[in-house]
Amino acid sequence: MTIKIAIIGAGPSGCFVAQSLGKICPEAEITIVDRLPVPYGLVRYGVAPDHQGTKAVIRQFARLFERQGVTFTGNLCVGDDDLADLSFAELRGLFDAVVLATGLSEDRRLGLVGEEARGVYGSGAVTRFWNDHPSDQALAPEFGTRVVVVGNGNVALDVVRLLAKGTDDFNGSDFDPARVITSVTDIHIVGRSPAHMAKFDAVMVKELVKIDGLDVRLDGPLGQLQDDKRLLALQDTAAAASPDITQTVLTFHFGWAPEAFDIVDNCVRSITFRSQDGAMKTLPCDSVVTAIGFDDTRREFVGDGDGVIETGLYCAGWFKRGPRGTIPENRQDAQKVAQRIATDIAGIAVGNAKPGIAALQDRFGEQIVTYDDWLAIDSAEINAAAQGRCRGKLKSIDDMLKVVQKRRNAE
Numbered sequence: 519m520t521i522k523i524a525i526i527g528a529g530p531s532g533c534f535v536a537q538s539l540g541k542i543c544p545e546a547e548i549t550i551v552d553r554l555p556v557p558y559g560l561v562r563y564g565v566a567p568d569h570q571g572t573k574a575v576i577r578q579f580a581r582l583f584e585r586q587g588v589t590f591t592g593n594l595c596v597g598d599d600d601l602a603d604l605s606f607a608e609l610r611g612l613f614d615a616v617v618l619a620t621g622l623s624e625d626r627r628l629g630l631v632g633e634e635a636r637g638v639y640g641s642g643a644v645t646r647f648w649n650d651h652p653s654d655q656a657l658a659p660e661f662g663t664r665v666v667v668v669g670n671g672n673v674a675l676d677v678v679r680l681l682a683k684g685t686d687d688f689n690g691s692d693f694d695p696a697r698v699i700t701s702v703t704d705i706h707i708v709g710r711s712p713a714h715m716a717k718f719d720a721v722m723v724k725e726l727v728k729i730d731g732l733d734v735r736l737d738g739p740l741g742q743l744q745d746d747k748r749l750l751a752l753q754d755t756a757a758a759a760s761p762d763i764t765q766t767v768l769t770f771h772f773g774w775a776p777e778a779f780d781i782v783d784n785c786v787r788s789i790t791f792r793s794q795d796g797a798m799k800t801l802p803c804d805s806v807v808t809a810i811g812f813d814d815t816r817r818e819f820v821g822d823g824d825g826v827i828e829t830g831l832y833c834a835g836w837f838k839r840g841p842r843g844t845i846p847e848n849r850q851d852a853q854k855v856a857q858r859i860a861t862d863i864a865g866i867a868v869g870n871a872k873p874g875i876a877a878l879q880d881r882f883g884e885q886i887v888t889y890d891d892w893l894a895i896d897s898a899e900i901n902a903a904a905q906g907r908c909r910g911k912l913k914s915i916d917d918m919l920k921v922v923q924k925r926r927n928a929e
């Protein structure tokens with residue numbers, strides 16, 4: 519009897535779980551289901567368009583579908599809301615084990631009055647818009663000239679970098695040339711923690727300070743520098759600024775917590791911060807991007823450290839651990855989950871055969887986007903690349919499905 523395992527979510531965690539399961543249980547039939555017609559989750563829709571090296575992990579995941587017998591089942595939404603094609607309970611009825619690797623998508627909110635106003639955006643939504651995610655194309659953010667970015671993690675630095683780079687800096691990326699932001703001249707990045715506790719990585723600072731025409735400033739002394747490469751780089755760059763070639767000024771503020779928005783006619787006009795000793799600072803702005811992580815309070819299932827929700831139902835990745843960790847960090851976690859699934863399925867009674875992928879194919883037929891369909895979308899996007907770009911992503915599910923249909927008609 520073949521064991522049937524469904525993984526919901528074709529992001530890095532779902533792919534890493536499939537990779538590990540493939541090694542531990544080579545006999546198992548593994549299906550990865552995604553609500554989008556395209557795989558790879560935030561590698562495609564979160565990782566910045568100018569970080570193609572990071573996106574290259576896709577080549578490793580592609581081997582799952584090309585050589586390791588894992589089936590991609592795209593364009594199928596699993597869940598209990600109105601958008602779902604089938605419920606978790608239905609899916610569980612078809613497979614011996616189900617893994618939830620659906621990530622997290624709601625931006626965490628500051629919880630301040632005015633957060634809904636025009637000009638206030640969550641970084642998750644903005645980065646999905648920049649990465650052409652079909653669900654976020656209505657966002658069309660307007661940044662104006664002065665932007666405040668709230669947060670001190672790598673995503674905040676991604677946002678700053680993409681706002682600060684000039685048109686020529688995106689060669690080789692898949693950033694839609696029409697999306698390059700040329701209006702911004704003044705960026706403030708504000709973190710709640712003192713400088714030495716900021717979460718961004720040294721490599722991100724290194725990349726940022728290399729941008730031509732970017733004048734990096736600090737709103738005050740950085741405090742404990744010691745051998746912190748990130749802060750030393752910021753300090754050196756701020757000291758060496760040459761204002762005559764400046765196109766954009768970027769100011770770092772450490773130790774300021776957001777306190778209130780000033781909203782006029784439903785548009786943000788400024789944001790006020792409070793320091794630990796009660797001092798206040800107001801930054802006038804045309805837009806605010808909050809980069810303080812993703813909301814993980816609304817997960818309907820919670821697993822233990824091994825990702826077990828209950829026997830037969832597991833979770834992995836950001837859905838399991840919350841919005842923390844890089845792509846490689848999901849691998850180790852996925853290995854633990856896969857190991858636990860392998861142990862549990864060893865106890866499944868012989869003869870208790872579940873239908874697996876065949877039942878999904880019977881029920882959803884043409885709706886399912888296969889891996890070969892995805893390859894057709896992939897080629898269409900590569901062929902549609904604008905000059906200086908490596909890809910021109912399709913921005914709507916309809917356009918993706920048209921490519922799929924064309925491929926099927928040609929067969």
Ligand SMILES: Cc1cc2nc3c(=O)[nH]c(=O)nc-3n(C[C@H](O)[C@H](O)[C@H](O)COP(=O)(O)OP(=O)(O)OC[C@H]3O[C@@H](n4cnc5c(N)ncnc54)[C@H](O)[C@@H]3O)c2cc1C
Nearest residue numbers: 527529530531552553559560564596620621835836844845
């Ligand atoms: C803006 C941003 C930039 C980042 N940059 C980097 C970086 O440069 N380097 C790095 O190492 N890490 C980076 N990360 C972190 C990295 O993206 C995450 O560690 C990783 O993507 C988490 O993987 P995941 O599989 O848990 O979730 P996701 O990548 O979010 O994948 C979840 C998948 O589940 C699918 N799905 C969701 N709901 C359903 C449903 N109901 N039915 C079916 N499918 C569903 C989604 O379509 C998606 O494909 C970044 C994160 C963000 C937000």
